[in-house]
Amino acid sequence: MDNAKTEELVIKLEESLGLSSLESGPKLIGAIIADKVPNMGAIKNILMKAWESFGEPKIMYMKDNIFTILVQDEVMANKIIEEGPWSVMGFCFSVQRWPSNLAIEEAPTHMVVYWIQVHGIPLNLMLTGNAREIGEKLGTVLEVDDPWNKGPRGFLRIHTLIDTTNPLAAGFWLLRPEGLDTWAELKYEKLSDFCFDCGKLGHTKNGCKFNPDKNEDGESTAFGDWMKARTVRERHNQVSLNVPRSVRRQAGQISMMNLGTRVVRVAQKSGENEIVAGNNNGSWHAD
C-alpha cells in the first residue's frame, strides 16, 4: 500500500460489562494541585489519617500529581467527595469519581468543586436565581443554596466547579440602581493556601512565576486570606478574621470609578434590579 507508513494502529477493545474482573468498590481519582508535588508517601499518610473515620481506602500514587483511590462503598465515596476539597500540606487535594469510560489521563483533575460564598449582596437581590447567574460566571454551577431556607444568612452560596488553572475570582462590581457600583466579595469554603500575588492555586507568593498586579509597596491587594470562608457549619462559632481590611476591597465598598470595569450583565429577577458583574483587574476568568 502506498500510504502504509502513515497509517496508524487502531484497536477496538472489549468492555467488561459486569466489571467482574475489577476490584469491587467505587473508584476515585485524587489530585494534588501543586506546582511542585510534595512527598507522595506523606500525602498518602495524611489522607489515610483524614479519612480513617470513613473507612479504609486504598490510595495509590499514579504519576504527576494524580492518585487513584479505592473505597469500600458509596457512602464512603460520597463523604470523601462532599467534604472536599481537602487540604494536604497547604495544597488543595481534590477528589472526583473515576468514570469507567475514562482513562486516568482524561480526568479533568484541574477542575475543583468549591462552595463559594458571595458577600455584599443587597437584600432585594438575595435570590437563588442571582446566585446561579453569578456561579455561571465563575464556572459550572452544581447547586445553589436557598438563601432563605434557614432564615436570612446575609450572603449567597454556590456550589461551583472551577478551573484551577485560572486565578481565583476575588469578587465583582455589582451595579446598583443609584449608579454607585458596590464590590461583592467571593469567599471559598475549604480553600487551601494559594498565591496572594497571582491568585492561583499550587504555589504561594514566594514561588510565584507569574506577573501579578502589585501596588507601589510591591504588595498585591487583589488576593488574600479573606477569600477563605469558614464553612457554614463552622460559622456558628465565628470569630472575626484577622486580615488587613485596609488594603483590600471589601464587600459593600462603593466604586469611585467605573472606568475600566469590564461589564457583564448577569441577572435581573424582578426586571427592575439589574446587576452587573465584571472587574477591572483582569482576574475575571469566565465569559
Ligand SMILES: [Zn+2]
Ligand atoms: Zn502566583
